Amino acid sequence: MVTGLRQIWRRYHKTSSIGPKFKNFEEIRKYVETPRWSVTEFLEQGSGVTSRSLPSTSIIERLLRLSGLPVQNIEEYREILGKQLMFLDKLETLDVCKEIDPKHARLMVRENKALGYEELMQLAQDQHQDEKLGETSGSWEGVKFANESKQGFYVLHEALMKRQ
Amino acid sequence: MLRFTRHYVSTVGHKEFRLLPDFQLKCGLEIHTQLNTRNKLFSRSTNDPFDSYNAPNYHTSFFDVALPGTLPKLNYEAILYATRLAVALNSEVSSCSQFDRKHYFYGDQPLGYQITQHYNPFSKGGFIELTKALDGIHQERLHIDILQLQIEQDTGKSIYKETDQTSLIDLNRSNVPLIEMVTLPNFSDLKQIHSFIKKYQNLVRHLGISTGDLETGAMRVDVNMSVNDFCRVELKNLPNTSSIMRAVEFEYKRQVDIIRSGDAAKLLKYSETRGWNGSQTVKLRSKETTIDYRYMPDPELPCITLSAEAVKGVKESLPILPDKILHRLMASPYDLSLKDAKILAINANGHDQQYNQGELLNFYIETFAQYTALVGSSFNAKLPTNWIIHELLGNLNKLEFPLSSALIALPPSNFAELLNLIHAKKISSASAKLLLFHILEAAKRSDVVEPVNLQELIANFELDAIQEVDPEELRNICLQIISEVNSPKLLEGIASGKKKGPLKYLVGQGMRLSQGRIKPQLFEDTFKQLLGVEW
Numbered sequence: 001m002v003t004g005l006r007q008i009w010r011r012y013h014k015t016s017s018i019g020p021k022f023k024n025f026e027e028i029r030k031y032v033e034t035p036r037w038s039v040t041e042f043l044e045q046g047s048g049v050t051s052r053s054l055p056s057t058s059i060i061e062r063l064l065r066l067s068g069l070p071v072q073n074i075e076e077y078r079e080i081l082g083k084q085l086m087f088l089d090k091l092e093t094l095d096v097c098k099e100i101d102p103k104h105a106r107l108m109v110r111e112n113k114a115l116g117y118e119e120l121m122q123l124a125q126d127q128h129q130d131e132k133l134g135e136t137s138g139s140w141e142g143v144k145f146a147n148e149s150k151q152g153f154y155v156l157h158e159a160l161m162k163r164q
Numbered sequence: 165m166l167r168f169t170r171h172y173v174s175t176v177g178h179k180e181f182r183l184l185p186d187f188q189l190k191c192g193l194e195i196h197t198q199l200n201t202r203n204k205l206f207s208r209s210t211n212d213p214f215d216s217y218n219a220p221n222y223h224t225s226f227f228d229v230a231l232p233g234t235l236p237k238l239n240y241e242a243i244l245y246a247t248r249l250a251v252a253l254n255s256e257v258s259s260c261s262q263f264d265r266k267h268y269f270y271g272d273q274p275l276g277y278q279i280t281q282h283y284n285p286f287s288k289g290g291f292i293e294l295t296k297a298l299d300g301i302h303q304e305r306l307h308i309d310i311l312q313l314q315i316e317q318d319t320g321k322s323i324y325k326e327t328d329q330t331s332l333i334d335l336n337r338s339n340v341p342l343i344e345m346v347t348l349p350n351f352s353d354l355k356q357i358h359s360f361i362k363k364y365q366n367l368v369r370h371l372g373i374s375t376g377d378l379e380t381g382a383m384r385v386d387v388n389m390s391v392n393d394f395c396r397v398e399l400k401n402l403p404n405t406s407s408i409m410r411a412v413e414f415e416y417k418r419q420v421d422i423i424r425s426g427d428a429a430k431l432l433k434y435s436e437t438r439g440w441n442g443s444q445t446v447k448l449r450s451k452e453t454t455i456d457y458r459y460m461p462d463p464e465l466p467c468i469t470l471s472a473e474a475v476k477g478v479k480e481s482l483p484i485l486p487d488k489i490l491h492r493l494m495a496s497p498y499d500l501s502l503k504d505a506k507i508l509a510i511n512a513n514g515h516d517q518q519y520n521q522g523e524l525l526n527f528y529i530e531t532f533a534q535y536t537a538l539v540g541s542s543f544n545a546k547l548p549t550n551w552i553i554h555e556l557l558g559n560l561n562k563l564e565f566p567l568s569s570a571l572i573a574l575p576p577s578n579f580a581e582l583l584n585l586i587h588a589k590k591i592s593s594a595s596a597k598l599l600l601f602h603i604l605e606a607a608k609r610s611d612v613v614e615p616v617n618l619q620e621l622i623a624n625f626e627l628d629a630i631q632e633v634d635p636e637e638l639r640n641i642c643l644q645i646i647s648e649v650n651s652p653k654l655l656e657g658i659a660s661g662k663k664k665g666p667l668k669y670l671v672g673q674g675m676r677l678s679q680g681r682i683k684p685q686l687f688e689d690t691f692k693q694l695l696g697v698e699w
Contacts, residue, residue: 066267066268066269066456066458067267067269067276068269068276102283102461103262103284103461103467105461105463107463107464108463108464108467112260112466112467112469114259114469114470114471115469115470115471115474116471116473116474116477117473117474117476117477117478118477119474120240120243120244120247120474120477120478121244121477123240123243124240124241124243124244125241126240127202127203127208127239127241128208129203129208129209129210130208133207133208133225133226133227133234134209134224134225134226134227135203135207135208135209135225136209137209137210137212138222140226141221142221142224142229142335143221145231150332151220151332152219152220152221152222152334153221153323153332153333153334154221154332154333154334154335155330155331155332156271156322156330156332156333157329157330157331
């Protein structure tokens, strides 16, 4: 990933140089706070969003349906999604380290120690309910946070239920 | 389409179903099984999905209802259960499997995605073997190959209210652990499907990882089927074995008719999902493609990394598997019939029975061992079978008294002693039946805290068999019984052999009068002598 970022930097700035040594914390702070490049400009460089690269109306409609969202503001979504796709295209041009395991695409510790039998049994045994997480049955009433509820159930109107 | 519909409705359930030689059925199964862990898959809220009727949304944590900012927390008890199943199915547990998000929008899916395993499932491969001898399939043996097992979370439940066009959502079931087991399309007839479902259901119960009930939805079977390799159809919403079978029959006939009519290229071109409404399959939706689900690795959950040592440890901790138990029970010294062996090895749903399979099997094995130790090589293998499987279980069901409670009064050692007394003819079979019922009834009435003293009971009730029967006394009893029969014609019928049955009635009267202490054969011989029986 570091290699990739370095290349973004190089590609955008064409040249790079090592500046003078920082003398104090204030200089570092000032340096970090001063923008040297713009993400927006970076994205627009080379391949701007054009009407041809925007996702089609039918794709937007399909995605909205799959996500259970109202089918409206299509043009606005085309613009937004078009930019996101362009960003992904840019990412794909980067020279990332091929050795990175895709399974590491997570916030958790990447290299888990393999569990032994005793550890597995111990973890399976560990079943402490945390009231702070609402895990104790009846310790909180979720439906109270809902706009609409009935006899302890959340209420959903049919229009929202239908997968179209 | 209407043409087909009418035709099937009129035939299903009325004609015997037969597969046609020119139309090859190919089926695979996807079975979702709820794990009966104490708590849910990604939270520690209580796993009790059937509480919804009385207390909807009672067993829900912040994560289960997808409050923003909550994080999943993996429950390793589900991992342990999944490992048990994988090992029992000869499936290879991945040393590093991962959770992924499957996105789809539905009211009972509060996260907007289901956490499942798409890219690296929990285990791959494996099989279940079906045999003619144990499972009653037509082939000698058949391996049903398993593609993979994946762990995933269940959704909530929605109850549709037609009157106000709303759905009531209960999230007690949300985030309950499930295992999805997918087979290869190895099934080619209905018997195989039926046997497999029964076998798999018994296995999950035997391993103690699920109730395996279809009726409650703890186990849900989807069938993927095609005829003559046209596009597959997935059948869903099949609430019990009977529905599964009838839905496959219906769908087979529907597809055969489409092929015969020449419309297959059009009507069976695309995969679709169909439901079962009790009389026919109906289209639910076109099958989503994988890309529609927008799978992505769940960045908030760790990979599941199990060492080979952990898998080995789980394997060693498994109980003996049902097929092995059946083979063992059907061999010497038990020599049980398949039917009786299945009573000891196959788990029923347990809703209305007074025992679970494990405790009954242990009781049988232990009692058998103690009985054979008492009587030595002259043991009669049928005695423990009849007295445990038929007499004891029959009484427990009649009294609605659980085996676990009965064991306090009648542990294996006492039951073996009872069998020994019957074996040595120290107590007649009739007396033993009375005694057994009395013991169980008394145990149910009062809280028995120790095993009964059989010898004492037999002496108190004078149930011991009369070893030396006075022939004169026996003759007098029989004469008294004959004198009470007001039908000379009946007695003549017995004598001539025209009506043999009533002799049993006379013997029964003798057994009643002697309280079962005199052997029935002695009564029968005396009656025959007195009536001048010629046969």
